[in-house]
Amino acid sequence: MATKTVQDLVVPVGVTLDRFIMHSQSAFPYATGELSQLLRDIALAGKIINREINRAGLIDVAGGNGTENVQGEDQQKLDIVANVRFIRALKNGGEVCAILSEEEEDIIHTGNDHGKYVVAMDPLDGSSNIDVNVSIGSIFSIYRRVTPINGPASMEDFLQGGRKQVAAGYILYGSSTMLVYSTGDGVNGFTFDQSLGEFILSHKNIGTPAEGKIYSVNEGHYHSYPPFVQQYVAQCKSRNFSARYIGSLVGDFHRNMLKGGIYLYPSTKKDPKGKLRLLYECYPLAFIAEKSGGKASDGFGSILDIVPQSFHQRSPLYIGSAELVDDVVKG
DSSP, X not given: OOOOOHHHHSOOOOOBHHHHHHHHGGGSTTOXXXXXXXXXXXXXXXXXXXHHHHTTTTTTOOSEEEEEOTTXXXXXXXXXXXXXXHHHHHHHHOOEEEEEETTOSSOEEOSOTTOOEEEEEEEEETGGGGGGXXXXXXXXXXXXXXXXXXXXXXXXXXXXXXXXXXXEEEEEESSSEEEEXXXXXXXXXXXXXXXXXXXXXXXXXXXXXSSOSEEEOOGGGGGGSOHHHHHHHHHHHHTTOEEOOOSOHHHHHHHHHHHXXXXXXXXXXXXXXXXXXXXXXXXXXXXXHHHTTOEEESSSSBGGGOOOOSTTXXXXXXXXXXXXXXXXXXX
């Protein structure tokens, strides 16, 4: 029998999220530790939500709750659970002075008025898919507050615009759980190792292919889309693109970022301003898209250049490989 070397017997675990954050801290615009801790707090919330999702069929947290959120949408039980888990993690972490959530109408003040950051989030996007075991996700956006420290946060802290994000990302709960984020210097992905309870660096410096062969859109609303979108979808078919649509924003975006493709969520006759929320869905994913070499548009210009007017403002979204986004925007 061949003798195994130490390298054969002890395979490296990889770089943990904590170690990566520590080594990367010098690249942060404000390298004093608060942003590093905030990212750890978000990762902790992701671990807890991952546990809740994995137990959904066993502890009665799947399905609808019989209530509506501020958007007028039916709340799933896991929407409420994820919202509470994120708020608790961010409050207890102490780095965030205020939170904006899809599930809440107004600012959530954490009581940490000394905190230098605010977070806008969609605690659980696509949660209706949990009943059929389909990928879902959490989306977050981080801003450095502009109001004075040791005072309450206000509307202006959240309405700075997408270019002012200091970090953004998402957590994808699927066949494996992944945390993907950027602080402006590239995009990195970490896969959750259940046995260690740690996020491990698995996708370093993610780059979105400039081109792709995948288009993701709900074709059930085809006849309600603007003519330029109908024309683009027809063009995708004529070019033998593959149609891939999960119905989970994070899942569809993640696949297209890795493989090359475009995700389309146009305006419709019913929702002329679009349906996705600008601050905590479009902005953070647009930030990730641009930092990975992709693009994101509302059909007229970059999503990140839209001037926000309200907390729950909506927008169309065309996001993914740069050349594909350019094609659909040109119409």
